[in-house]
Amino acid sequence: MLKIFGAVGSGSVPIEATLRLLRIPYEVIEAVTWESEEARKQVEPVNPLRQVPALVLPSGEIVTESAAILIYLADLYPQARLAPGLNDPKRAQYLRWMAYVSAAIYAFAWIKDDPMRIAASKEDAPRVIDRVYNRIADCWRKMDEQITPSHYVLGDELSVLDLYVTVISRFGPWRTRFYENAPKMAEVVRRVDADPRLKEFWAKRFPFHEGWERR
Ligand SMILES: N[C@@H](CCC(=O)N[C@@H](CS)C(=O)NCC(=O)O)C(=O)O
Structure with a gap:
């Protein structure tokens, strides 16, 4: 297993x-x-x-x-069919955005999880977090500007890219800011949040508690 x-x-x-x-x-x-x-x-x-x-x-x-x-x-x-295959015309953009979410956005978790890893002092830590959040919000915005989603980021079929964006956009700087910066992907992630196949799974593994979008 x-x-x-x-x-x-x-x-x-x-x-x-x-x-x-x-x-x-x-x-x-x-x-x-x-x-x-x-x-x-x-x-x-x-x-x-x-x-x-x-x-x-x-x-x-x-x-x-x-x-x-x-x-x-x-x-x-x-x-x-959770990803475009090797010869699918969508393959290159799929790989591009998978790498982008990982490298430009999720990689910041190392700092967010403990800002003292790079902050000069305890007083400096909130400023570090602020700047990291600004950068993440900007990266989401720039991704959103360059894509033309349909039901999902790459078209009409759900891919692992949608699952990835949906979960990583729940992290700081949280969803409300993501919705403002990435209005096209906002519709996609709301659709994936509401996917009936994942209803029980989300409740167990990423519960939507009161106010989660603004946390
Ligand atoms: N580049 C890694 C990032 C993984 C990551 O940042 N994981 C976080 C949890 S969401 C973690 O384990 N943080 C603990 C730490 O860095 O000390 C990946 O894409 O898998």
Whole structure:
């Protein structure tokens, strides 16, 4: 069985959602890495960067990096049509935006999870977070300006890119700001939030508590 090191409300959630849609059984090893040294130590043997998500294949091979895991799973089960195939004209833009969400946006989690990793002092930390949030909001805006979504980011079929954008846009600077900066993708993520196939899954793995969009 596949094992995934992950946590509620983390970057493992789009991967878990993908596995749900693929109906592939998996086990989650819960590790809230941004909250405790113990959790980071638990993840270290599978990911020396001490971050979730990390996927352990039945062979024991380890795959880290959320975008790589999503691309890998979608390619492994092409019949599920969760990504444009190798010869699909949408393939290049799909890969481009998968890498963009990972590198330009999600990578900032390392700073957000502990601003003291780069802040000059405790007093400096809120300023660091502010600037990171501004940069993330700007990256979402620039992505939104360059795409022409239909029901989903790449067209009429849901892809792992939609699951990725939906979950990463729930992180700081939170959804309200995302909706303002990325009005086209706002419609897409609301559609994915409301996907009936994922209703119970979201409630368990990324609950929509009161005021979650503004947190
Ligand atoms: N580039 C990584 C980023 C993973 C990441 O930032 N994970 C966060 C949780 S959402 C984490 O484990 N943070 C703990 C830490 O960095 O100490 C990926 O795409 O998988």
